Amino acid sequence: MLMFPEGTTTNGSALIKFKPGAFLAGVPVQPVLLHYPNKLDTVRWTYKGTAWTEALWHTVSQPYTNMTVEFLPVYNPSEEEKKDPNLYADNVQKLMARALGVPATDHVMEGGVPVSKIGGLSLPLESPARETLTLLHKNGLGAHEVQTALDRMIDRCRSGAQGAKVSAEELASMLGLSHQQTAVHICGLYSKDDSVDLRHIYFSVAPLTGCVDLKTLLHSAFTLFNREGGGRLSERELSDLMEALVGIPQHRIAELYAAASDQNRLTEESLLRVLTAHPTFQKVTKEYLRPEEAAGTLSNGRSVNNNGSVYNNSKKSE
Known part of the structure; x- marks a missing residue:
């Protein structure tokens, strides 16, 4: 049986996390590496850049x-690995990564986007907010113009009169962009069509600019996502709020909700405490909710803005 344990294609610079399915049986596997020594690489495509249709053409x-085709020695699992398919998969991943001379990462593909998993949360390798800021700066918007645009966004969201969702054309006008295509690109970072929820842009971009502190940001978020009022969020509302802060959908929020709630009551203060002091969830704040100059580096030591190169597209199988 031939299996590709990454379950996707990437750009050849690392191995992303192996799925455990191929290792559930706990039997020996035959690791195989496929190399493509061509002057022009046409067999690989990623979630960004060249599409599969272009690669095929x-x-x-x-x-x-x-x-x-390179066959590595057959890998015989230990008793511990037989009992734990995730451990088995991780060890084979590391072995194959060493043979390829590339890093083994913990990232997985989710919804077509590479993410790391932290306490159930999905943290994107490339922050939509940072890419949005880069696009705005390239289009000539300075700090003042960005701040003004963010103020317009949050004012519209708070008014509730027009709704938080806008088209690319409306977004271009709100941002003062001369080219609507940039607005279309920004919409695409947050949604699958040419429209976007302004809350997602505001709550992910604002903390990176340094124009608002985390406590104020969470207060505004609670106000807009607490549909039933009462000063506490439901699990569904927390999921929506975290999607806005991080920039991508959050489907597994139970662990964060349990850590931040007291007797099934999640308040603004308790969420702030968890995001700033919890050993697991404070990583969200450190990497996604701090100004650009203070964001530092990811755990692998690379700049947050230079993470696009850590994905592997070499084909592997057992």
């Missing part, structure tokens, strides 16, 4: 495509 346009 480039591949069939070449006279031939080179591929080298």
Whole structure:
């Protein structure tokens, strides 16, 4: 049986986390590495950049495509690995990464986006907020213009009169962009169509600019996401709030909700405490809710803004 344990294709610079399915049986596996020693790499595509249709077109346009198949020694699992398919998968991943000469990462693909999993939360490798700021700066918006645009966004969200969702055309006008395509690009970072919830842009971008502190940010978020009032969030409301802060959907929020709630009551103060002091969840604040100059680096020592190169697209199988 041939299996590709990453379950996706990436760009060849690392191995992302192996799925445990191939290791559930606890039997020996045959690791295989596929190399593509071609001058032009046309066989790999990622969640960003070249699409699979482009890769296919480039591949069939070449006279031939080179591929080298490398068989590593059969891997015999230990008794501990037989009982724990995740441990088994991780150890085989590390072995194959060493053979390839690339890092083994804990990232997985979720909804077509590479993420790391922290306490059930999905943290994107590339923050939509940081990419949004980069696009705005490239279009000539300075700190003052960005701040003004963010103020317009939160004012509209608070008014409730027009709703928080806007089209790319409305977003371009709100941001003062001369090219609507930039607004379309920003919408695409947060949604699958040419519209976006302004709350998602505001709550993910504002903390990076340093224009609002975390306590004030959470107060505003509680006000907008606490649909039933009463000063406490439901699990569903917390999921929506965390999606706005991080920039991508959050489907497994139970662990954070349990850590932040007291007798099934999650308040603004308790969430602030967990996001700033909890050994697991404070990572969200450190990496996604601090101004750019204070964001520092990820646990692997790389700059947050330079994470796009840590994904592997070499094909593997057992």
